[in-house]
Amino acid sequence: MVTLIIEAFFALVFVRALIAYAWRRDxxxxxxxxxxxPMTVLLVLEIIRQVxxxxxxxxxxxxxxxxxxLAQPCLTLRLVRAVRPVSRAVSWGAFAVFAVTTVPWYFLGTRQVPVVTLSTVIAFFIVQGWAATLLMAEARRRVGAPRARLTLAASATAVLGLCLLAAGAGPAFDRAENVIHLSSEVLALLSGVGYVVAFLPPRWLRQVWSGGTAYRVHRQMANAPISETPEQTWQRYARTVREAxxxxTVIVLLPGxxxxxxxxxxxxxxPAEVVTTAQDLQEVLDLPQPVPAPTATGSPLLAYARQAGARxxxxxxxxxxxxxxxxxxxxxxxxxxFVEDDARLLGELGAQAAIVAERGAAAAAIRAMNAQLENRVQERTAQLRVAQTALEDVNHQLEAQNAMLARSNEELQRFAYVASHDLQEPxxxxISFSGLLVERMPAGLDADTSMYVDRIVGAAARMKRLIEDLLMFSRAGGQVEMRPVDCESVLTAVxxxxAIAITESQxxxxxxxxxxxxxNRASIERLLQNLIGNALKYRSDAPPRIHVGAERLDEGWRLTVTDNGIGLxxxxxxxxFQVFQRLHPRGQYDGTGIGLAVCKRIVESVGGRIGVDSVLGAGSTFWCVLPAPPDEPSRKESDALGVHAG
Structure with a gap:
């Protein structure tokens, strides 16, 4: 029964190979x-004997x-010669051994002569062992699944030779004959299992073996430098596949x-450039693999393979x-x-090579863009240097003009002060002499003369106030020392x-x-005094209601002065906010039209803004945005701190 099982393993591989040959003519x-x-024939003969x-x-x-x-070692060596070089001397030597060991049996028949039997099994073992050695050497040249399968096939070949050696030498040892016979059956069973696993492995085992090849290709492609071009990446892939x-020869074809x-x-x-067409390539891919390379063919790809010396x-x-x-x-x-095990896997791993090649193409594009950008930067740098030189010239001119303007402003301020002083004295x-004239007239002044004197005094007073306002306007908005100002205390002073005007107007x-x-405190005090004074001046019939408000903005503080006056x-x-611009006749509301212009100069001198929101007949809201102290958080920062604290 054990013999039948062992021979069935060999027959299974025979049937599989015979079907493959009938299908592909390989x-x-x-x-x-x-x-x-031979083992299949022995299985058939054994079945006939038992039946x-x-x-x-x-x-x-x-x-x-x-x-x-006895012919099996020669047939095994024939298979080895198909996959790797084997010298003719070895082939003829194996055939000679087969002939020498076979002929005596035709004279002896089925009788067993110990010397002949021992010589036969030793010769069988030598040739079988040599075939196993050549298979093992070929296995060392391979990787992945082909290496594992060739190693198993070589081991099974060697074990089969050892099995026959043990079976032939058993009768020479009477006491150990049973043990040797049992050992030969175990060796034969191991050989049969090894052949089945080598030539008919399950899919999962082939995938495990192919994992080594996949890892090797993956490691080779993963180690590709970032600066590698797509051509170098594909060449690396082709070289790695050839080694595996x-x-x-390995060729990588991409669609163009x-x-x-x-x-x-x-x-x-x-030999020459690879030339093929999409149809030719697809026809080759559809053929059962591997494809023989005939001497005469209409396929450009197969013709190239023949020129390259490939079979x-x-x-x-x-x-x-x-x-x-x-x-x-x-x-x-x-x-x-066994190359078909890894060939398809290597083709699937081409996606990784394609990704690496795309990475190389992207890196090359980035390098080209960087070079182009560097050239542009150099051009722009040269342009900026020219512009910087021109800007420095303009800055020198502006500095000279600013210095001239500063001197002009100083002279203008001195002139305004002197002019105001010289104009106020007359x-x-x-005013003084007009008063003396009225006092010293013995009989008093008549109506016309009194009117003339009053007009002279009024005009002189307006002129005096106008000069004072002009002087204040010229000084407003000048360079002052910036420091924190408490608006509460400023409002109290204003x-x-x-107080008298507030009381009189209720x-x-x-x-x-x-x-x-x-x-600057003095500037803010003048600002609030002008705005509140205007609210008191331009009031309606109802008692004035004035409210000073404050709101925190991102850019600073927004101060407002709201009234219920006549509006605008x-x-x-x-x-x-322009100088000398009035919306009402002089006789209706007193003033020179300079107060709001002064407010604007004060606010803008500290980097702020000023404006008004008003409805005619319903009051006005004058507002200005002034900077906050540097160490005070903005509204966004305050809100964020409040949320965090909450």
Whole structure:
């Protein structure tokens, strides 16, 4: 029963190889089927013997079985010669050993002569061991699944030779014959299992073996430098696939505008440029792999393979990140054994090479853009240097003009002070002498003369006030020392100075809690006094109600002065902040038209803004935005701190 199981393993591999040969006409599968043909015949003969119930086979079937069994080492060596170089001397030597060990059995029949039997099994073991050695050497040249499967096949070949050696030497040792026989059966069973696993492995085991190849390719591609060009990346991929598969030449074809384009080739022979078409490549991919390279063919790709000295070609689809498909082509001078395991996997790993190639293309584009950007930066730098030189010239001119303007302003301020002083002296004399004239007239003045004198005095007083306002306007907005100013204390001082006017007009002045701002106290006091004074002056029939408010903005503090006075038309909102611009006749409201212009100069001198919101007949709100102290948080920062604290 054990013998049948062992021979069934060999027969299973034979049937599989025979079917593959019948389907693809692959000579390598034919040679493989011949290796396992003897054991298959022995299985059939053993089944016939047991069915017929005879103790041993007749002479002719027995000699046929012995002949086929002794021919297996030669058939194994024939298979090895198909996948790797084997010298003719070794092949002829193996055949000579087969002939020498087989002929005596035709004279002895089924009789067993110990010397002949021992010589036969030793010769069988030597040839079988040499074939196993050559297979193992070929396995060391491979990686991944081919290496593992060739190693198993070489081990099973060696174990089979050892099995026959043990079976033939058993009768020479009477006491240990049973142990040796049992050992030979175990060795035969191991050999059969090894052959089945090597030539008929399950899919999961092939995937495990191929994992080593995948890791090797992945590591090679992952170690590609970032500066590598796409051409160098594909060349690296082709070289790695050649090392992993053992092929003589590896070609990488990618889709192009006019058909497949060879982007990389790694191999010993490069007779000419690879030329193929999309249809030709697809036809080769659709063929059962591997494909023989005939001497005469209409396929440009197969013709190239023949020119390169290849006997077979293996083509698998090359998976790309895009929807397009390339091809990985492996050329071999000898028919590959087990290469189909890794070929398709290597084609699938082409997607990683494509990603690395795209990375290299992107890096090259970035380098080109960086070079272009650097050139632009150099050009712009040169332009900026020219512009900087021109700007420095303009700055020198502006500095000179500013210095001249500063001197002019100083002279203008001195002139304004002197002029105001010189103009006020005659005005004081006019007013004084007019009073003396009235006092010293013995009989008093008549009505006309009194009117003339009153007009002279009034005009002189207005002139005096105008000169004072002009002097104040010229001094407003000048360079002052900026420091924190408490608006609460400033408002208190302003209300004290306006106490009589507030009482006479029966006004009510309220205010919010006022902040500390970054400005000048005298300037802010003048600002609030002008705004509140205007609210008292331009009041309606109702008692004035004035409110001073404050609001924190991102840019600083917004101060407001709101009243219930006569208001104004917003069409004149900008005009009222200009010098000498009045909206009412002089006889109706007193003033020179300079107060709001002074307010504007004060606010703008500290980097602020001023404006008005008003409704004619319903009151006005004058507002100004003034800077906050540097160490005071803005409204956004205050809100953020409040949320965080909450």
């Amino acid at each position: 000579t390598l599968q034919r040679d493989l089927a011949l290796v396992f043909f 017929e119930g005879i103790p041993r086979l007749p002479t002719i079937p027995g000699l046929l079985g012995i002949t086929l069994l 598969s053992g092929a003589s 505008e006019n058909g497949p384009v060879c982007v990389a080739i790694s191999g010993d022979a490069r 077979v070609l293996t083509a698998v689809p090359l998976q790309l990140p895009s929807a397009e498909q390339g091809a990985l082509v492996l050329l071999s001078r000898r028919r590959p054994l 005005l004081r004399k006019i 209300l004290d100075s306006l 006004a009510t002045v309220t205010h919010d809690p006022l902040p500390i701002i970054q400005s 038309d917003m069409a004149y909102a900008d005009r009222i």
